Amino acid sequence: DADVTQTPRNRITKTGKRIMLECSQTKGHDRMYWYRQDPGLGLRLIYYSFDVKDINKGEISDGYSVSRQAQAKFSLSLESAIPNQTALYFCATRTGSDTGELFFGEGSRLTVL
Amino acid sequence: GQNIDQPTEMTATEGAIVQINCTYQTSGFNGLFWYQQHAGEAPTFLSYNVLDGLEEKGRFSSFLSRSKGYSYLLLKELQMKDSASYLCAAMDSNYQLIWGAGTKLIIKP
Numbered sequence: 001d002a003d004v005t006q007t008p009r010n011r012i013t014k015t016g017k018r019i020m021l022e023c024s025q026t027k028g029h030d031r032m033y034w035y036r037q038d039p040g041l042g043l044r045l046i047y048y049s050f051d052v053k054d055i056n057k058g059e060i061s062d063g064y065s066v067s068r069q070a071q072a073k074f075s076l077s078l079e080s081a082i083p084n085q086t087a088l089y090f091c092a093t094r095t096g097s098d099t100g101e102l103f104f105g106e107g108s109r110l111t112v113l
Numbered sequence: 114g115q116n117i118d119q120p121t122e123m124t125a126t127e128g129a130i131v132q133i134n135c136t137y138q139t140s141g142f143n144g145l146f147w148y149q150q151h152a153g154e155a156p157t158f159l160s161y162n163v164l165d166g167l168e169e170k171g172r173f174s175s176f177l178s179r180s181k182g183y184s185y186l187l188l189k190e191l192q193m194k195d196s197a198s199y200l201c202a203a204m205d206s207n208y209q210l211i212w213g214a215g216t217k218l219i220i221k222p
Contacts, residue, residue: 004155042117042212043156043200090155098208099144099163104155 003027006091006105014113019078021108023091031094032074033102034058034066036087043090049074081112115139117213119201124219125191133186133199133216141206145184147175148200150215156200159186188218196220 004025013019023032034046045058047066055068063085065077078085091105116138125131137145144163148156162168162177162184174187186199198215205211 040121040214042202042214043210044212045209099161099204101146101158101161102148102156102210104157106155107153 004091004093004103004105006108008108010109012111013081015082017081019081021076021089023074023105025072025093027093027103029093029095033092034076035090038087083112086112115211117201117203117211119213119216122217127191127193127220127222129191130189135184135201135213137182137203139203139205139211143204143208145177146202147186149197150200151197191220193220
C-alpha cells in the first residue's frame with residue numbers, strides 16, 4: 001500500500017458542487033501539503049499544515065479550504081467548484097526538517113464541468 | 114519576483130547522456146531540488162543541493178552554482194524508463210518551494 005493515499009483518484013463534477021479530496025499517510029510525518037498541477041505550470045501550493053493545530057495558506061488558497069483531522073489525515077475542500085479548478089491535485093508529506101524531501105500521493109484528477 | 118526556468122522538452126537517445134538545465138531567481142535561497150515525474154504518476158525525489166558543486170548518485174548527478182542561480186541534472190547511460198518529466202524546485206528564504214513547469218524528457222531507441 002502507498003504511504004500517502006489520496007481519494008478519490010478521479011472525479012468529475014459540475015460547477016457549484018462541493019467536493020472533498022482526502023489524504024491519509026502512514027509515514028508519521030507532521031507536515032502535510034496540498035498542491036495543484038496544471039499543464040505548463042509548476043506545482044502550486046494551496047495549503048499546508050505543520051501539525052493538527054497549525055494550518056497555513058499557500059499561494060493559491062482562494063476557493064479552497066482544508067481540515068487536518070488528525071496527524072495522518074489532511075483533506076481539501078472546494079466549497080463551490082468552478083471549471084478553472086479542473087486540475088491534478090497532489091497531497092504530500094514531509095518530515096520535520098524544512099529541507100526534507102516531499103513524499104507525494106498518487107494524485108486526484110478533478111474535472112469541473 | 115520569484116521564477117524558475119527550465120526547457121519544456123528534450124529528446125535524447127538510449128545509452129547517451131543528457132543535461133537538463135534550470136535557472137532560478139528567489140528571495141533568499143535554501144537549496145534546490147530535482148524530482149522525477151512519470152506521466153500520470155506522483156513526483157519522486159531525486160536530489161537536493163544547497164552547496165556549490167556536483168553531487169553524484171548512481172546514473173544521476175546534480176550540480177549547483179549559487180552565484181549564477183543555476184543548476185543542472187545530468188543523466189548518464191539513458192534508459193527507456195528515464196522517459197519522464199523532471200521538475201526543478203528552488204527553496205526561498207521562507208523555506209517555500211518555487212517549482213518550474215518541468216522538462217519532458219523523451220528517450221528514443
